[in-house]
Amino acid sequence: MQADWKRDERSAWQLVAQAAVIVGAVLLVYLPAWRAGFVWDDEQLITANPLLRTFSGLIEIWSGGRTADYFPMTNTVFWIERHLFGENATGYHAINILLHGADAILVWLVLHRLQIPGAWFAGLIFGIHPVHVESVAWTSELKNVLAMFFTLLSIFSFVGSNEQRQSHAAYLASLFFFALALLSKTQTVFLPIALLLYGWWRDRGSFRREVIRTGPFFVMAAVFGLITIWFQNRGIGEEEIVIGSFPRRLVNAGMAIWWYAGKVFLPTRLMAIYPRWRFDSPEFWEWLPLVGLVLLLGLLWLCRNRRTRGAFLAVAYFIVALLPVIGFVRMAYLRSGTLVADHLQYFADVSLIAFVCSAVAMFANRARREIRTAIAAIAILLIAMMGAYAWQRTKVFQDEEVLWRDTLAKNPDAWQARARLGQYFFRQRKYSDAIEHLRRAVELKPELPENHNLLGLAYCRAERFEEGIAEYRKALELKESRASTAQSVSVATIRTNLANALTIIGNNLSGSATEIPSEATRRYEEAIAQYKKALELEPNQPAIHRNLGLLLARLGRLDEAEAHLRATLQIVPNEPAAEETLKEIEAQRR
Structure with missing residues (x-):
C-alpha cells in the first residue's frame, strides 16, 4: 500500500511538472503581450463600450439589446475585467494568456483521456503555435480562448461519461460546458458533429446510441446558430457583403480548408488582414482543392480500420470545426474582402496537431534508440523555432501603429489596415499621415461612408475645409442610399x-x-x-x-x-x- 501511495504521489508531481512546462512556455512566448495595449476593435468592445460600465449594462448584455453578436459569457467577463482593470490593458492580456495556457493543458488532458499518444507534446505545440497569437494577444479575442476552454471541458466530460460510473453527471456537465461555450462564441456549434465523430471513432456500442446522446447538443447548436445569424444580419444591415454564388462558396470553402491546414504546418507570413479573395464565378481549376479534399476523405474512409480511422477523424474534425467560418453565410468579418483569418482556425488546429504528434509518438516508440534521439532533437528545435516566431508575432500586437504597419508591409491593399492606421495618426494629431492612409482607404473601399467621414475629419483638422466638406457630402450620399448599420457612423x-x-x-x-x-x-x-x-x-x-x-x-x-x-x-x-x-x-x- 505504501508503494502504491508513493507511486501515486510521483505520478501527481509528474503531472504538475508537465502542466508547469506548458504554462511556462506559454508565459514566455507571450511575454511581449504583458506590455501591449489595445488594438483594432478593443475600443469598441471594451474601453468605449457603455454596457461594461453599469449593472444595467450587464443585464442588457444578456438580453442582447445593443450587442453586435450574442456572446454574453464573453461580454460578462469583459464587464468584470472592466471593473477590475479599467483601461489598463495588462490585466486583460493576462486573462487571455492564462486562459490560453489552460486551453493548452486541456488539449493535453483531453487527448490523454482519449489515450492518444503524444498528448502532452500536442498540448505544448498548441500553446506556442504562432498562428494562435492573434487569438491571445488581441484582447477582443477573449471569446476564442474562453470558448475553447469550455469546449474542451465539454469534450473532456463527454468522454468521461463513457468511462465513469456517474456517467449522467458527466454527461450533464458536458452539456453545461457546451452551453457556456456557445454563450462565449457560437463558432463552437461544430461540437455536436465532432462528438458524433468521436462516437464513431471509439467504436463502442451502437451508432444510434451516439446519435441519441448528441441530440441535445445538436438542438442547442441549431438554436444558437440561428441566433448568431440574426444578430449578424442585424449588425450588417443593408451593407453589401459579397460572399458569392453557392458554387463560389463551395470553391472558396475547399481552398480555405487547405489554406488553414497549410498555416498549421507552415505558419509563415502571418498578418492581421490577408489579401482579398475572389467572389465571382469560379474557374474550372478553382474546383481542384475541393475535389482533392473530397478524394482525401474518400480515401481515408475506404482505408479505415481500427488503426487508421484516427486519420479520418482528424481531417473530418478539422473540416467540421471550420465550417461555420468559411463563407457559407454572411458574417461581418467578410467585409474586409478576405475569407481567412488566424483567429478563425483556433478551434480546428487541435485535430491536425494531435494527429501529427500521435503519429510521431507511435513511430518513435517503435524506432531504435538513435532514431528516437534524433526525433527528440528535431522536436526541441521545432519548439524553439515556433516559440521564437510566436514571440516575435506577439510583439506586432503592441499597438495600432505596429500592427497596421506590419499588415500593410505584407498586404498594402488592406483597406481596413489603411483606415485603422489613418485613425491612429488622427488621434496622434499627425493629420498629413492620417490623410495619406485614409485617402488610400477611400480608394480601396469607396462605397463605405465611414472612410469618407474619417477623411473629412482629417481634412478639416488640417484646415482643408473644402476637401473635408466634399468627403462629408459623399459620406451622406452613401449613407442615405441604404439603411443605417449598427457598426457604422x-x-x-x-x-x-x-x-x-x-x-x-x-x-x-x-x-x-x-x-x-x-x-x-x-x-x-x-x-x-x-x-x-x-x-x-x-x-x-x-x-x-x-x-x-x-x-x-x-x-x-x-x-x-x-x-x-x-x-x-x-x-x-x-x-x-x-x-x-x-x-x-x-x-x-x-
Whole structure:
C-alpha cells in the first residue's frame, strides 16, 4: 500500500511538472503581450463600450439589446475585467494568456483521456503555435480562448461519461460546458458533429446510441446558430457583403480548408488582414482543392480500420470545426474582402496537431534508440523555432501603429489596415499621415461612408475645409442610399461634422467684419439646416444643440439660440460655452 501511495504521489508531481512546462512556455512566448495595449476593435468592445460600465449594462448584455453578436459569457467577463482593470490593458492580456495556457493543458488532458499518444507534446505545440497569437494577444479575442476552454471541458466530460460510473453527471456537465461555450462564441456549434465523430471513432456500442446522446447538443447548436445569424444580419444591415454564388462558396470553402491546414504546418507570413479573395464565378481549376479534399476523405474512409480511422477523424474534425467560418453565410468579418483569418482556425488546429504528434509518438516508440534521439532533437528545435516566431508575432500586437504597419508591409491593399492606421495618426494629431492612409482607404473601399467621414475629419483638422466638406457630402450620399448599420457612423454624426466645417468656413469668411458677407451667410444657413436635420435624428445630443445655439447667437437669432443652449444645459448642466453665451444673450436684451 505504501508503494502504491508513493507511486501515486510521483505520478501527481509528474503531472504538475508537465502542466508547469506548458504554462511556462506559454508565459514566455507571450511575454511581449504583458506590455501591449489595445488594438483594432478593443475600443469598441471594451474601453468605449457603455454596457461594461453599469449593472444595467450587464443585464442588457444578456438580453442582447445593443450587442453586435450574442456572446454574453464573453461580454460578462469583459464587464468584470472592466471593473477590475479599467483601461489598463495588462490585466486583460493576462486573462487571455492564462486562459490560453489552460486551453493548452486541456488539449493535453483531453487527448490523454482519449489515450492518444503524444498528448502532452500536442498540448505544448498548441500553446506556442504562432498562428494562435492573434487569438491571445488581441484582447477582443477573449471569446476564442474562453470558448475553447469550455469546449474542451465539454469534450473532456463527454468522454468521461463513457468511462465513469456517474456517467449522467458527466454527461450533464458536458452539456453545461457546451452551453457556456456557445454563450462565449457560437463558432463552437461544430461540437455536436465532432462528438458524433468521436462516437464513431471509439467504436463502442451502437451508432444510434451516439446519435441519441448528441441530440441535445445538436438542438442547442441549431438554436444558437440561428441566433448568431440574426444578430449578424442585424449588425450588417443593408451593407453589401459579397460572399458569392453557392458554387463560389463551395470553391472558396475547399481552398480555405487547405489554406488553414497549410498555416498549421507552415505558419509563415502571418498578418492581421490577408489579401482579398475572389467572389465571382469560379474557374474550372478553382474546383481542384475541393475535389482533392473530397478524394482525401474518400480515401481515408475506404482505408479505415481500427488503426487508421484516427486519420479520418482528424481531417473530418478539422473540416467540421471550420465550417461555420468559411463563407457559407454572411458574417461581418467578410467585409474586409478576405475569407481567412488566424483567429478563425483556433478551434480546428487541435485535430491536425494531435494527429501529427500521435503519429510521431507511435513511430518513435517503435524506432531504435538513435532514431528516437534524433526525433527528440528535431522536436526541441521545432519548439524553439515556433516559440521564437510566436514571440516575435506577439510583439506586432503592441499597438495600432505596429500592427497596421506590419499588415500593410505584407498586404498594402488592406483597406481596413489603411483606415485603422489613418485613425491612429488622427488621434496622434499627425493629420498629413492620417490623410495619406485614409485617402488610400477611400480608394480601396469607396462605397463605405465611414472612410469618407474619417477623411473629412482629417481634412478639416488640417484646415482643408473644402476637401473635408466634399468627403462629408459623399459620406451622406452613401449613407442615405441604404439603411443605417449598427457598426457604422450615424447620419446625424456626419451631418454634424458637415455643419461644423461649414460654420468654420463661414467664420473665416466673416473675420472681424461687422456685416456678414453673403457667402458666409450661405454657409451658415446650410450649417443650420444640417444641425437641425441631425437633431431630428438624435434630439438628445448636447454638442449639436450647443453648436447650433452658438451659431444662431452669432447671427443674432437670440430666441432660437437661447432655446438650443438651454436644451444643452438640460442634458449637460454647467456646460461652459452654453452658460457663457446665455449670459451674453441676457446682456444684449437689457
